[in-house]
Amino acid sequence: MDVLKEVYKVVESRIKEKPxxxxxxxLTTDDTKKAINKIxxxxxxEAAETIIAAKDEDKREIIYxxxxxxxxxxxxLAYFGVEYEELMDEFKRRMK
Structure with missing residues (x-):
């Protein structure tokens, strides 16, 4: 199993089980609106930090x-009930 799928399954279980x-x-236990805002x-x-890392041409930070x-x-995605396979299907569709 690929690592992204494993991480996704852990995320799904944490949302469901709420340890x-x-x-x-x-991040996800508040009421819906507040949880969505926090996420x-x-x-x-994280997008802003990724952009800054790219502008700084810092490969390690870009990865992180x-x-x-x-x-x-x-x-x-998991919060909204999107299955990992649905996301992969979308990527496959785009490759056609």
Whole structure:
């Protein structure tokens, strides 16, 4: 199993099970509007940090911040019930 799929499955389980010490759980346990705002704020923050890393031409930071951006995007997708396979299907569709 690829690592992105594994991470996605963990994110889904943290949203569903809401373990007490989980970062994902803390982002997603508020009421819907507040949770969405928190997740989107993190995506915006990580996108800005990725852009800054790129402008600084810092490959290590680009990798680090891109991983954060992808992770927070996964949280948003899983929060809205998007299955990993649905996302992969969209990528496959675009390759045609």
């Amino acid at each position: 007490e010490n989980s970062y994902v759980s803390k 989107c704020e993190k995506i915006g923050e 911040e891109s991983a954060d951006l992808i992770f927070h995007t996964m949280i948003l």
